[in-house]
Amino acid sequence: MTNALGSPLNVVLPQALAANAEAFRAVYRRHRLRGRIYFAHKANRSAALLRELAATDAGSGAGADVASLAELQHALGAGFGPGRIMATGPKTREFLWLAARSGVIVNADSLDELDELAALVAAHRLPRVRVMVRLSGFASPGVQLVSRRSRFGVPSALLAAALDRLEKHTDRLELVGVSYHLDTVGLAEKAIALESCLAALDECRRRDLPAWSVDIGGGFGVNYLADGEQWERYTSELAQAVLGRRPPMTWNGHGYGLRNQGGTLRGTLGLYPAYRPVAGPSYLDRLLATPAPERRRPLGTLLLDSMIDLDVEPGRALLDQCGLVLARVLEVRDGPDTLVRLDLNARDVSLEEHGVLMDPVVIPREERAAEPTEVYLLGNLCLESDLITRRRVSLPVRPRPGDLLAFVNTAGYFMDFSATRALHQPIARKVALFRTGGDWGWCLDEQYWPVHERAEAA
Ligand SMILES: Cc1ncc(COP(=O)(O)O)c(C=O)c1O
Structure with missing residues (x-):
């Protein structure tokens, strides 16, 4: 293949997605929860992966989380109906228009975005748009931990202002839920965010805005390494190398965030925790089993008891081994x-x-x-x-x-x-590698449509 298509060459395995989506769905079943698994498209530009996912039935059908106008176009073209698409991140006017025009859920990133969307709906006489509000900056009164600052979302302290806007635009926007996405592996931070979102949903309903979904974003992670001990040993040897106590292991003594300050190790290791035995679906499972910091009951139980739908947006985790x-x-x-x-x-x-x-x-x-x-x-x-x-x-x-x-x-x-x-x-060119009739087949990524096996069977 590389002789024909050159180096580098990207190879995707679209059929490996189904098992990953199903593993997430199994966690839903274990906790008796409903809701949608949206694949965060940004993690890979592949058409084959997206089309295969559009054809995959993970419970009620996995969806696509799109974070740009082009990603939305790509998802619509891959076969996702609007009911299976969530538009996230800060949006341009064109992105908002196509999202509203096609009827996907708009996960609003700011108060101004809610206004702009409502104005577009009015100006173009579009149907009422389903929206979520992304919240950030969570704090839990009883708990020391406060989530780190984020450039995205509406500060949770401004929830009342967001609900004011939604009330104002009630004939144009229909609130269906609230969301967060935190760029951290920390369970404690996510537990605070999830419990805060549940409290926000209570507040929505008190204000007569009946919203029943919480979208907890992505960040479930992947376990990249098989051997935890090797990983531990490697990182401690790296620290020794930075301190000059063993021969260098890196180019020009690069420390991956660590440095030697007069014989003392300073800085923080800026590496992904590559050995992560609790990652992907197991991380979701662990989060749902975690007691809510204030209410002290498992978050999964709180969701179930309040009959709240749980949406997730895994990118990396859905692409594990793909x-x-x-x-x-x-x-x-x-x-x-x-x-x-x-x-x-x-x-x-x-x-x-x-x-x-x-x-x-x-x-x-x-x-x-x-x-x-x-x-x-x-x-x-x-x-x-x-x-x-x-x-x-x-x-x-x-x-x-x-x-x-x-x-x-x-x-x-x-x-x-x-x-x-x-x-x-x-x-790099990209090819899709797939099983067909007990054999392996491949084609250019853009040529891949998930119909080969059925066509052959016919
Ligand atoms: C809003 C949102 N959802 C989902 C994701 C996917 O995260 P991950 O690939 O870590 O699961 C991201 C990543 O940046 C994001 O910003």
Whole structure:
């Protein structure tokens, strides 16, 4: 494939999505909850993944969370009906118009957005739009923890003002719920946010705005590594290396956020917690079992007792094991360190940017004996900073020019989120790899429609 389509090459596995969506749905069943699973489209631009999800029946049918005009167009074109699309994030007027025109739920990011949407509905005589209000800046009176500042959403302290606007626009906007998305792995922060949203829904209903859904966003995470002990050992050795107590493990002593200040370790490790045994659906399960900080009952029970629908917007977690990036080895340079130059750059597989340390798999061009080798992986940009790994990577086979390296489990954010055409280097082509009639088939991502098996069976 790389001979025909070049390097880098992105491979997505659309059929792997169904099991991930089903695993989330199983958590709903366990907690006897209703609501929709919206795939956060931003995590991957693939058409194949979106179309496959549109065809997948995870309970009542997974939906799409779209955060731009083009993502909304893409979701509509992939086969999602408006009832299965949620528009999130700050929006342009055009995005709001198409959302309102097509009848998707608008998850409003600010008070002004509610006004702008109501004005568009009036000016274009559109049907009443279902809206949610995204809240942020939660605090729990009895609890010390306050959620960190966010540039998104309506501060929860301004809930009353949001409800005033909704009352004012009641013939144009129909409130269906409130939401949050927190960029953290911390369960405690999320528990406060979820309980605050339940309180906000109580307040909506007191104000005669009957809203019955809470959307808790994404951020359920992925477990990227199999061995927790290895991960612990690696991070403590990294700290020792930063302190100069062992040979360096990284390019120019890079500390991933840690630094040596006069023999004392300072800073914080800016890495994704790559070993996360409680991630994805299990993280949701854990959150629902967590007692609400004030009411002290499990959050899942509170949702069930109040008959509130739970919506989620997983991006990364739904894409667990749904794709990989292939890159060709261009050059292997020996010296104090072995440097392996690849035909892709750090934006094509943005593991470093996202702080995820996963070693690639070597696919040798011809079979040869194992030869464990420590290497730095360099990108194809004429730029000092273009390092695919800023740490030394141990490979079981010494790479040679012409070999491929496979960066596995990279469908969520690492594959195309940051890709650019710097230096006129091509952006990776994307192919969909799928099972068909007991065999594997592949096609260009944009050519993929989830009809192949049924067509063959006919
Ligand atoms: C509003 C919203 N929902 C969902 C997500 C998806 O998050 P994740 O991919 O971590 O699940 C994001 C990510 O930025 C987001 O901003």
